[in-house]
Amino acid sequence: MKNNLLLILQTSEITSENWLSSPGVIGTIVLIFIVLFLGIFIFIKRLNRYVDVLEDNKKDLSEEDFERRLINLDKAEVDHILKARQQGFKDEEKPADTVEAPSKYSGFIKKIIDPENPLFDEKARSTTQIKISKELKQIIxxxxxxxxxxxxxGTLVGQYLGMKFIWPDLDKISWLSFGRLRPVHTNTVFWGWASLAMVGLGHYVVSRTSNREIFNYKWSKIAFWLINSCVFIGNIFLMAGINNGGGEYREYIWPIMALFAIGLIIIFFNFYKTVATRKISEIYISNWFILASLIWTIVLAIIGYFPSYQDGLGETVIQGYYMHQGVGMWFMTFTLGLVYYFLPSALNKPIYSYSLGVLAFWTQMLFYTLIGTHHFVFSPLPWWLQTVAIVFSAGMFIPVFAGTTNFLMTMRGSWNHISKSYVLPFFLVGVVFYFVGSVQGSFQAFRFTNYLWHFTDFNVAHSHMTMYGIITFLMWACIYALLPKITGKEPPQNLVGAHFWLAFIGLIAYMVSLMVGGTLKGLSWIEGNPFIESVILMENYWVWRAVGGTLMFISHIIFAYNFYLMVRKKKKVKHSFLPDRQAQKETLNTQSN
Amino acid sequence: MLNLHKDHKNLVLIAFSVFVALSIGVAIIPAYQMQEYEPIPGQKDLTNSERKGLGIYVSENCVACHTQQVRNIEMDAVWGDRPSLPSDYFYSKQRMGIWRQSPSLLGSERTGPDLTDIGNRQPSDQWHLLHLYNPRLVVEASIMPRYSWLFRKTDTTAIQDGDITLPRGNTQMEGSEVMVAKEDALHLVAYLKSLKQFSFEDASPTEFIPALPKKEGSNATSTKSEQSMGANLYQNNCAACHQGNGRGVKGAFPPLNGSLIVNDENPEMLIKIILMGYDARQEYGMMPALADNLTDEEIKAIVDYERSSWGNSAPKVPKEIITRLRDSISNLP
Incomplete structure (x- = not known):
């Protein structure tokens, strides 16, 4: 492995003649196939289930159904039946309360299998409910x-921008022009969507793993308003044509970004105080990641905006550092922290290896910090800085392998969860993309691949692979794992399934079309064709990107509706056979997490 | 000792200080070093108008699609004569006041062409204005947005001295209306025209890293490759105005198909125009001189291509005429 890496780094001859056999390109193709296989794997798992359902329907259900129902009963239900039957035996004279129950249900609950909807058939509902304080629930x-x-x-804006590649004359309004709107898309999904979702879930993890309430809920609310107003005001400024200088992800001018930074500082102290007064002696690994990502991002925002070394190419050095760390130290680190908690908790087992997590933590810090300049390979920045970036990009394999192994080994033996609920498929896609996206990013930093792909649409594919494939999918996994437990309401599985498949297929279409198009664009440039030809050849790929983007956007609307179903205040319809189910649940109140 | 698993203070402190130390090493110190580069002697600062144009370039976020860096690899050689140097950015990359930092001009995506040398490649005001107003008027396949808010509509009678108007035919004006470029458009064009890679004599030429192995001269395919070389050169140097189909843009850039000058038995006038530029006709934009940009072989390839495409059929020109004309021009005072 080591030797291979060195070889790749030392390849000094760059020819496009055999570009297909270049290690970075081959690696990337392999990685894409991994994702496709993953999709097929999940699909087959689901299809199996579908076939099972069909076959089951053919057979005489009575016996098997009877057996399965017996097996599928959860504890509360069994208790209830037993109690009802015991009562039935005891007070034969006075069956007033239970007179209906035995006749109608004859002691068993009918599980509803809906064969009309086999692809998204109803799964066993999550049975564990967790009682948390009202304040924490409200904050989340x-x-x-x-x-x-x-x-x-943000994705509506993104969708609109994608359409502009095909119809550049969609509008003539300055506020909606491509240049101004593009940072609105990126900043909104960064600082609006992913950041708020992460911090919201972080509240739960920090409080839960410290076994106490969050230090101060008022602070959480202040930070909430600060971050939201940062995104709101920032977007208006961007559309009005006031930006910081066009550097990606720091387009908001400093007084606006300061709102975000202050919000982060407040959240950091809030979490830190909570962890400091925890009721468990060990600091759970999730808190390492969460606290570190907060403190790193605060440092990052300050370095990114501090003016005294940012004239000339100084700005470019900082830009490479900032935009890479924004992704690596904030989104990636924080999200890993969340996964270290939510994945084992969703599978109801401990994380595979705690020390692998610790290794991933320190290597994340050491290697990720040094690789920002790989966004400027072959630029006028110093060659040593570029080389450091390329070498440590390869070093990124260590935390990525460590993290992926840890998560996959945790999932091992629980694969049947895939057919039970959509939480694991979301986690699985996120984890596989963590591997695929990060490794592909490292490949892209090598000289030849950079030669071929830099400046093309391939970059856009990569950033969606990571910010969407990793961060967003994992965020969804955590949300679907957590919310039903704390609100007691679950969205119908067919809607969750629709969300999953639309997002996944959309992302694949998005990613593959831009990767293929980007590669052809790079080759066209290498051959020295007129520039406009590379624009013309992209047209079809841009159409497919827009199609993929549309699927992704629709899935977000479904997700928003699912969220509404999970948190709406409407009273739950009570099960007629279990009038006291809710109360029982609360007394059971599994602390297994 | 450190007991990171139980001591939150140490944990956070170590994560913080190692990250700060690494950041200083990999970002702050190199940034300070890069900031110390000085301009190349003779390099000029931006004028007031050009600087305002840069401001518009930034606020419209042109950097989202246009790079300004010639990398030291062969495919970038079409964007400049040499790889970009840190000094190239001395004047343009300065902090823009209290609120905004130094602009990120290098860019990270090339959805549109690199603009390092656009001032040399495309020195015509008229082209730039028309292109900003509606890029598809001059580059058919362009996907750049229109910047029509940099222009205002007025009546022909209300035009004042110094107002720069767009050709009425192209912009589909009705009655006596006409499009006039606003101040901002003029500043932006001034900035774009100022983007010329600064060439200096004692530069140690940095080589571009090649991508393709050098083609061995196989004579069998030479005519074909000559033809395609002419087509490529035409695309890169001429098509922006005269269009890929040679029809030009009515009221802005003259057509080449069926043109008397192009089809003339004697190619001298055509070659002279390419070498020296041309601005004799009121109704058309100015043609820049290309003598410094193209070699004699390249001019021959372009001329042959023009004389044998889009229905034109004039004989090929011998290279000697071009060499002779170039010499006679350089002997002019």
Whole structure:
């Protein structure tokens, strides 16, 4: 492995003649196939289930059904039946309360299988419910709700921008022109959607793993308003043509970004105080990641905006550092922290290896910090800085392998969860993209691949692979794992399934079309064709990108509706056979997480 | 000792200080070093108008699609004569006041062409204005947005001295209306025209890293490759105005198909125009001189291509005429 890496780094001859056999390109193709296989794997798992359902329907259900129902009963239901039957035996004279129950249900609950909807058939509902304080629940719902608003808004903008590649004359309004709107899309999904969702989920993890309430809920609310107003005001400024200088992800001018930074500082102290007064002696690994990502991002925002070294190409050095760390130290680190909690908790087992998590943590810090300049390979920045960036991009394999192994090994043996609910498929896609997206990014930093792909649409494919494939999918997994437990309401599985498949297929279409188009664009440039030809050849790929984007956007609307179903205040319809189910649940109140 | 698993203070402190130390090493110190580069002797600062144009370039976020860096690899050689140097950015990359930092001009995506040398490649005001108003008027396949808010509509009778108007035919004006470029458009064009890669004598030429192995001269295919070389050169140097189909843009850039000058038995006038530029006709924009940009072989390829495409059929020109004309021009005072 080591030798291979060195070889790749030392390849000094760059020819496009055999570009197909270049290690970076081959690696990337392999990675794309991994994702496709993953999709097929999940699909087959689901299809299996479908076939099972069909076959089951053919057979005489009575016996098997009877057996399965017996097996599928959850504890509360069994208790209830037993109690009812015991009562039936005991007070034969006075069956007033139970007179209906035995006749109608004869002691068993009918599980509803809906064969008309086999692809998204109803799964066993999540049975564990967790009681948390009203304040914590409110904060989580606030953050997630606002995050989802920005997700829908941000991707609507993205969708519109994608259409402009095909119809550049869609509008003639200065506020909606491509240049001004593009940063609105990126900043909204960054600082609006992903950040708010992460922090919202972070509240739960920090409080839960510290076994106490969040230090101060008022602070959380202040931070909430600061971050939201940063995104709101920032977007208006961008559309009005006031930006910081066009550097990606720091387009908001500093007084606006300061709102975000202050919000982060407040959240950091809030979480830090909570962890500091925890009721467990160990600091759970999730808190390492969460606290570190907050403190790193605060440092990052300050370095990114501090003026005294940012004239001339100084700005470019900082830009490379900032835009890479924004992704690596903020989104990636924080999200990993969340996964270290939510994945084991969703599968109801411990994380595979705690020390692998610790290794991933330190290598994340060491290697990720040094690779920002790989966004400027072959630029006038110093060659040593570029080389450091390329070498440590390869070093990124370590935290990525460590993290992926850890998560996959945790999932091992629980694959049947895939056919039970959509939480694991979301996690699985996120984790596989964590591997695929990060490794592909490292490949892209190598000289030849950079030669071929830099400046093309391939970059856009990569950033969607990571910010969408990794961060957003994992965020959805966490939300679907958590919300039903704390609100007691689950969205119908067919809607969750629709969300999953639309987002996944949309992302694949988006990614593959831009990767293929980007590669052809790069080859066209290498051959020295007139520039406009590379614009013309992209047209079909841009159409497919827009199609993929549309699917993704529709899935977000479904997701927003699912969220609404999970948090709406409407009273739950009571099960007629279990009038006291809710109360029982609360007393059971599994603390297994 | 550190007990990171139980001591939150140490954990956060170490994560913080190692990150800061790494950041200083990999970002702040290199940034300070890069900031110290000085301009190349003779390089000029931006004028007032050009600087305002840069401001518009930034606020319209042109950097989202246009790079301004010639990398040291062969495919970038079409965007400039040499790879970009840190000094190239001395004047343009300065902090823009209290609220806004130094612009990120290098860019990260090339959805549109690189603009390092656009001032040399495309020195015509008229072209730039028409292109900003509606890019598809001059580049058919362009996907750039229109910047029509940089222009205002007025009546022909209300035009004042110094107002720069767009050709009425192209912009589909009705009655006596006409499009006039606003101040901002003029500043932006001034900035774009100022983007010329600064060439200096004692530059140690940095080589571009090649991508393709050098083609061995196989004579069998030479006519074909000559033809395609002419077509490529035409696309890169001429098509922006005269269009890929040679029809030009009515009221802005003259057509080449069926043109008397192009089809003339004697190619001298055509070659002279390419070498020296041309601005004799009121109704058309100015043609820049290309003597410094193209070699004699390249001019021959372009001329042959023009004389044998779009229905034109004039004989090929011998290279000697071009060499002779170039010499006679350089002997002019």
């Amino acid at each position: 719902v606030w953050y997630l709700g606002a995050g989802i608003f920005w997700l829908v808004f």
